[in-house]
Amino acid sequence: MIDREPIKFAAHLIQGEEKISIEAKYASKFSLLIRFLNGHKADPGSEFSKLVFSKNGEEIKIGPCQYITEPKKNGYQGRIVFSQDVYDLNSLFFEDKLEKLQAEFFNLPLILAHKDDIEKCFREYTANLNYDLNVYKNLFDCLDARYADEPEVIKQHVQDAIIETEGRKFMTFLDEKLEEFEDIIINYSKKDHERHGYYLRKQLWTFIMCSPFMTRTNLKPRGYSGDSVMMKMIYDNKYEGNSTFGKLMHKHPSEHPAAQAVRNRRDIITKMLSKVKSTDMKTSSKKIKVLSVACGPAFEIQDVLTTAEDCSRFHFTLLDQDATALSEAASQLTQLEKKLGTKIEVEFLNESVRTMLTTPKLDKMWGQFDYIYSMGLFDYLTTPVAKAVIEKLYQTLNIGGKMAIGNFHISNPSRFYMEYWLDWVLYYRTEHEFIDLLKNVPSAGTKVLFEDTGSQMFLQVRKYDN
């Protein structure tokens, strides 16, 4: 929280050779209240080449600036505003940074030049798509306006009808445009993809921002793409947005194979855990210890724990770098406890997998697990890191324990849609590369399975006795 206590300080204004003493006070982001000292008077509109003052022992010289008068405010005679370079006084006084408002333009030549290597056919494709999307958006917006005054329930019915008719046709149009787009970019290098993706997003930004789904993946409010809100949007797979067009732009990526794969993987984990439960129940009365790595909101636990008896069988440890996701998971589980009238044994670990390995004897601290799973973590880990993490997880597995690790396959049909439109880049692997992550662990029994869309793999691991 920034402390915005009034800041008063002694300063002087430079006008020609003259040095005029003032008392200044922070007034707003771009202005200072001032009072001339020693009986000095200045005309409204007077220009000064510099405002000079000392901050933390350092002399700050900023300007040129202009004096504007206003009715006396607590003894101050007027304000100083900047007439050329505009300085952000919030940055200066509260963040210790000297920032010019116009600094945003420093990168302009670089950004403008970034379009120079865009392929002609990609430019044409983007321009045509921009035109088409404008036409569609206008049409849907006009329809929205025509039933805007209807009662809420009627509005909803009308919108549903539009979505089911012209809306679904628009979704087919988007599918066709994506096919056309994939044909254009098929031979692009990594660098080409990056540059053309940037260009596409810049050109289509207005449309991207209509979709809550695309807005979130692009803006990444929590610093990464696949956060718990995103997961909820994918699981819900609803029409969300402020307009019919926005709802369609939201639903389209939610229906794409990668999003379906995310829904499928939740089912896969639920089935695996249910199987562990039914198998282990026959052989042991001990609680089944489960670790979920990069757990997010852990919605799948609600699918697994459907009775009080289920709850008595499991002990969950949920690990995530995102404290908000963990608190969402905690609140879901509290609700589930109320619903089922029983306690759920769960521990929360707010750790990053990249730094958790420093913890000596992790298995001693966290215990050993019968089942470890991670659905959406390894898509972000490069090979050296993925190897270190998976080996460590394997160490914390009990003999006979199982592990299921998800990773999108290199052939993910949504890959370029995600990269170009959603600014969502994953680290893809082949089956061989995935299995290879555990090549230094000879006692591991591994196999790879795919969910129904074929986009997402699961590396299934069983720990055998050496």
Add this chain to the structure above:
Amino acid sequence: MNNSIEFDVKPDWDEIEKVRNESADFLQSHELSDDTIHSLSMIISELIENGLKYGDFKTEGNKVVVIINVATNMITVEVLNPVDESAYEHLSKLDKTIQWIRGYQDPFEAYIERIKEVSKKPLHDMESGIGLVRIAYEGNALLDFFVAENNMLNVSVVSNLEKGDRVSS
């Protein structure tokens, strides 16, 4: 021909240039183009520099280790150095920064954002963080890291070898 090479780097800034030259010779022996070698040399220098800056060299014999591996379609550079508890704050920042950089499809966006930040001129010395962004943008490489149980920080970059990255292609 060996696909991997490892360098032990003493905690001495003058060592950077030496490793830079020797790694360039190794990369040249794999027929990589001058541009690719130049990018990788920049990456190696930046990572060693960070290793020396944040590493724990109080114990005699502590060093930075550089491992370069050239595979058919990919080059991996790993730079390892010991860290102590004083580096934990840096590691947390490193984690956020790397995820932030990799959150952009085009690292150019991270580069632009970082330059914008740097242009804000902090009134006291602050890390610019531009080095990591340069690795991603100019080096066209994916950054990642982990800290092993022995408090060894492993910062790695993975760079795809594409058409034009080798002299023979």
